[in-house]
Amino acid sequence: MKKMNFENKPKIGTGIYTATEIAKILRVPYRKVYTWMNKYWDGKIGNDFGSKYSWDLNGVRAVSFHTFIEFYVMMRFSEAGVKPKEVIKAHTELSQMYSTAFPFARKEVLSSIKSDGKFIYLKTINGIIELNGTKQFNLGLIELFFINLEFDKDNLASRFWPIGKEKSILVDPKRRFGHPVIDGKNIFPEIIFKHHQAGDPISYIAHVYEISENEVNHALEYCEAA
Helix, strand or coil: CCCCCCCCCCCCCCCCEEHHHHHHHHCCCHHHHHHHHHHHHHHHHHHHHCCCCCEEECCEEEECHHHHHHHHHHHHHHHCCCCHHHHHHHHHHHHHHHCCCCHHHEHHHHCCEEECCCCEEEEECCEEEEECCCCCCECCCCHHHHCCEEECCCCEEEEECCCCCCCCEEECCCCHHHCCEECCCCCCHHHHHHHHHCCCCHHHHHHHHCCCHHHHHHHHHHHHHC
């Protein structure tokens, strides 16, 4: 693969996510996030672009929103049974095809990529491209997480709903440095959760923060599952 360099520096609006925060938002073990960040993002994948994906912020490793989304996609493939080496092969090939360091954060990729639980495939107008795989595939796998994303005019993932679009908890890199908030508000769900833990009733919390009781319940659901 021909190396493609990309500028990877912290910027306002790109979000800042530590391994601990990613583990919490995606409900996956911290060790898994840390391993992928070191072994794959800053290792095998980073080598393809001559740059690390993570930043060192006062001794803490962190990544951007698009890397966070890519981790989400990679974890879904892992949960489906696809081995990391196959995920990396697909990422490498797709990076070359789309000339991007973040192929798993692109709308056209996520709407067309498929898996059979062993290998990864791309559906194109010219047929199926086998990304180092040859078996049958499940046409519905990727849609399970594709529907929780929103994309910008450049077809890059721009917002993410960690517990589903029908719920009000939103991850937006342009708001609160990408920390999950209640959609339409700048309220951290943890604040709502702490009130509830202290014994405040849902109706009271909704009144104080001028949000609906449904939004309170969504915040509680998000925090209780973390």
